[in-house]
Each structure stands twice: as C-alpha cells, then as structure tokens.
Amino acid sequence: MDTQQNTALTRALAEIPGPLPARGVIHIAIPHTDRFTVVGNHLAQHPDLSCTAVGIAVRIQSLPQGVEVGIKALAARCREGEKRIAAALRELEAFGYLQRVRDRLPSGRTITRTVFCNQPTALLRPRQTASPRRPAVAATHQAPGPAPGPGPAEELTAAPAPAPDPAPDPAPTPPSPSPSPSPSPEPDMPEPPPVPPPPSFVTPLPPLFVPLVPPPTAPKPPPAPLPRPNEPTPELDRAATALLSDLRRHAPQFTLSETDIRQLVPGVAAWLERAAHPDAIRRILTTDLPHPLRHPAKLLKHRLTALLPPPLPGAHELTAPARPRIAVTPFQTCDGCDRVFRSPTPGHCRDCREHRAHRSEATRTAA
Template structure:
C-alpha cells in the first residue's frame, strides 16, 4: 500500500490518436507555448555528425545572439572535455553549420567572430549569405513546400513586418542633409588633433607631479633609452672541424627522425640540410644521439610555429663543450716533499733525504773526522 503508482503516463498513452507502434519510441507531442527552438531534422538526424556535435549544434541554436560559445565556456557548461567539444565544433564547421573567422579590431587586437547557420543547405541552394540585405532567413523557410505546424507558421510570420520597416530608413535619410553641417563642426578641433603627433616623443620622458611640496620645483626629466635600440646579431650555427660523410648521414637521420618523438618537429629537406652542420658539431663533441634528441624535443612551446628556427636556436645556445681528456681529469701532481730524519747525535728532527746529523751536530762531527 506504500508504493505510489503514477498513471499519468498511461493516460497520456491512451490519449494518443491512431495506432501505437508495436516497438520503438512512442512520441507524446505537447505543443510548446514559450521557451522553444525550431530545429531542423537535417541537424537532429544528420548522418555525418556525431551525437556530441548534434547536441552542441542544438544548444548553440537555442542561445540568443551575442552569447559566448567558446570552447572553455562550453566545457564549463557541459561534462565533456575541451578536446571533445573542439572536435564537435570542427564537425559543425566542416558541414557548414558553424563558421569562425578572425577579424582585426580598431586598436589592432584580433578577435574570433562566430556565425551559426541553422540551414546551410538552403544557403548553398540560394547562393545568399544569412543576414545580408534582401536575403532573410524566413524567405528560405516560406518557400519550403513542406507543411508546418501552426506554431511554426506563427513563428515564421513574426519577421513579416520587415517590409513595413523598409520605408523607415528612407525617412531617416531625409534629415541627413540637415546633419551634413555636423561633420563640419567636428572638423573644427582637428587642428588640435594634428598637433598631437608632434608631442608623441614626450611619452619617453617620465615626469614627476608638478606640485612638489619638498623642493617646490619640477625635477629634471629622466630620459629613457629609445625603443629602437640595435639588437644583438644572431649567433651563427656551429660547424664541426671536419664534416665527414658518416657524421652527415647520422645528423640527417637524427633530424628526420625527430617527428617520431614530437609531431610538431616536421622539417623540410631544405631545413634538414641547413641544420646538419649543427648536429654534426654536437656529434664531434662526443654527444650521444639520445642527449641531442632530448635537448631538441624537451619542453616544446605550444603552439610551435617555426620548428626549424627553434632547433637552430637550441643547437646554437645549448652546444656542449668538448669532453676533457683523461689527463685533464687526473689530480695535479704535488711537488716532492723532503722527509723528516732524526739526528743521530741530539735526537732532533730535521729534513733530509738521507739519515745522519743535523746542522748543529754536523760541524763537531766533521772536525772530529
């Protein structure tokens, strides 16, 4: 008696008109009145998109214009990782649903502009770009002969007042001749703006605030070095004393094999020929191939745009010194030391290579002899 039975689903199934399929999914269609998005079956049942790509495409289509849909934003919203989300966005981009372009802003910054099209097939057939003047998205949907539900037709009739807005730009353009003198008033302060570039070099001087309570006078400006200081010349690539055929072949094979250990280090034949002397210089200094490979592939920057330049820098900056010889590693020999001897006469210690008498006892014994 304590188990609750929900019969709402059974009543809903009983109210479905027509025969119920013996197997498969059964749809209970309840019309939406708010917060819904019309998604085409070409996206929801796309045969070439993965399930993650279809879900992200539907999610992006449901967002309002101006929403952030970067990889990090979607990864924070969904449990999928950044790699899987990035792959899904590339799938949508390959099938025409998504387009990402890099544009340069006014101040020199570069930003990514993302455009999502809900019907890329209609755009290709009509030869128009969504959002362009004279090519609204509703036009492609109205020409579709397929029957649409009442709610969809109401949704498609919403943008129909746009033709009534066409005369509005014409009325806006009527007072434009009256606004023509306004740019003339804007150009009046232009002489003050022209003088600005003449004072640009003053930003090099660092000035203290004028009101100084201690000295009462403005300190002398501090001149900084010019930003166009000459750069140091690039160090040349090391070359061996003798580039033998064996060293050339070993260096060329090592450089061509780097892409097996790091996929970023894909070098052209010209780059390999240019870097062969540097690797041969390392081999001449008894560096092993494993040591050279580790020095060239460790801690690569992400992303790596110029692999040949990076290898040239590492071969030049990390060149090891020649190995020291066996005689260089031995300890320096000390000068011979005269040992101590005990005097046979007075029992005192003195330095001598042979036993005998000390200096004081040597004279009496010499006279006695």
C-alpha cells in the first residue's frame, strides 16, 4: 500500500501565500476563537530563560485568577519534578515575571500571594493619567454666544413647541434694572490634578534582574600589574630567576622561555622580599593546574599578582601592648603609735607629726 497522504496539511500548505522556504520551520497560522492566551515574544524568545521556565510561565499565564501555582500544585499538573519547577520559578522571579508577596489579612493571618506579570518591562514605564471630563470643563467656561439658527433640514423636521397654558395676569411688578453687559470670556481653567489610583494590596514589583556576571560584550577592566619589590637587589633577582628556571623540574608544563622568565622575575622577587619561602612559592605556583595548560606564563602572572601575601609584621607589632603601671604607695607603721598609714618612706603618721610639732612649738615658747 502507498503511504497515506494528509490532504488537509497539503491543502493548508497550498493556501500559504508566497513561495515556501527551502529550509526551516513553516508556520500554518489558524486564528483562535476560544481558549487561547496571548504570549509575548519577549517571554517566548527570552535569551536567558530556560525552556522549562518559559513553559511554566505560559502555564501560569493561561490559568485563571485564584488558582494555586505553588511548587507542589504545579508538580501535580506538569510532568516536571519539584526541583525543576522550583528552579524555573526562581528564574521567573529573577527576571520580574513572578513575585511572591507576603500580605497580612485584617484577621491577623499572614498569607503569600503569587503575582505574575506578563510584561514586566511595562511596569517601569511612566503611566499617563488622562484628565477626566476635560471637554466638559472647557465647555462650561466658554462665553455665551448667539445660538445658531436651525438649518433647513432642522426646520422641516423640528416639532412645533406646545403652546403654554393660559395663566391669570400677574400682579404689577416694579421695573427690573437694566441688564448688565455680559462679562468677557474667562480663560480656560487649569487642568485639574490627576486622581491618584486606589491603593492596592500588592507591593510594586522590583526592577528587572541585573545579572552579576557582565555580558560578553561589556568592556573588561584592565588587568592588575605584576607586583614589584620595593628595594630590588641583585640577590633577589638571582634567587627569583633560579626559582622560575627550576619550575620545570617539578612541573614539566612550566618550561618557560628566557623572555617569560625575565618578565616574571619582579613578581617572584616581590614574594621573596616579603619573606615567602621558595618551597611555598613553588607549591602555590605548580599545584591545582588546569588541563590542558595552554598559557603557563599567563597563569604564573595571574597567581603571582592575585595571591601576593602581605609583608610580615615586625617584632614590635606582634607583642601585646604594655598596660600602664599604676604606682601604689606602700603601707608603713608609725614609729610613735604603731598606726598603719601609707607613705613612700617610714616615719610617723600625720597625728604624731602634728603632736610633735605642737610640743616643739610649746617648748620653744617656754624657753
């Protein structure tokens, strides 16, 4: 039997205007009349969202209001597991499509509301609030003018006004004052301030996610310069050259040329000046190497620059600060009354000194 042909597909392809593309997808667009959801290309073709996140976003966008869209609820509806759904929800939350807001009800209970925005970039644009009833306000302040007369068509179709009922003659009234001249037309009133929107229980969405990793097209900062010793000496230069030349014995990947060694000598000299042991420098430079190692000189320059140790502190910086000593006056025993008192030197207490002075004064007076 021959292969069964799909005549409906053939007829649909024949109805597509223009020549069909030689490669790629061919779209047969049939307009939807019911049960459809509008999805923007910014979501369907998002360069940083995974296909799982895009599919979860379309599923959430197609659900009606009030349907549970938690991780377990979506796992019950979809074939993906809870881990993939949780990762997709985090992606949507990072790019502003989804936000989980904690709200407190009047009863005191705290609930979590899930807010989904189908176009988060539109929230960042300033919204223009149209002034309500502007034409009516302008019309009420226009100057009164003569009413235009009815046109020919209006005269034919206008119904005659009903005659007023006869009323008794009113009592004579005093003459009314002459009408004042009509005021000049006033200028248009200023535009009324826009009416603020009613408060909403949903907090505004945060700005779009700013990735921590810059895009590949972003300008890269200049690399840090290779460290150099503060006081270059021939001994440091000779020791650094020997250390770099000896690296190939420990790691054959570091078979450096003379030009590379001359360029890296100041960095190794800076390490040696800061009292770094040669074995420690060699171990840091040759361990945990990438495979394959394509640019050994660049790797050595990066490690010498990024892993430079600080200078060793001096002996006086490692000692604990000395506490200030408080001078304590020792206790002394009075030679006259055996009373204990504080004094730097032994002798008599204050009372004995005063008594001895008073007695000496009395003896001098009597003499």
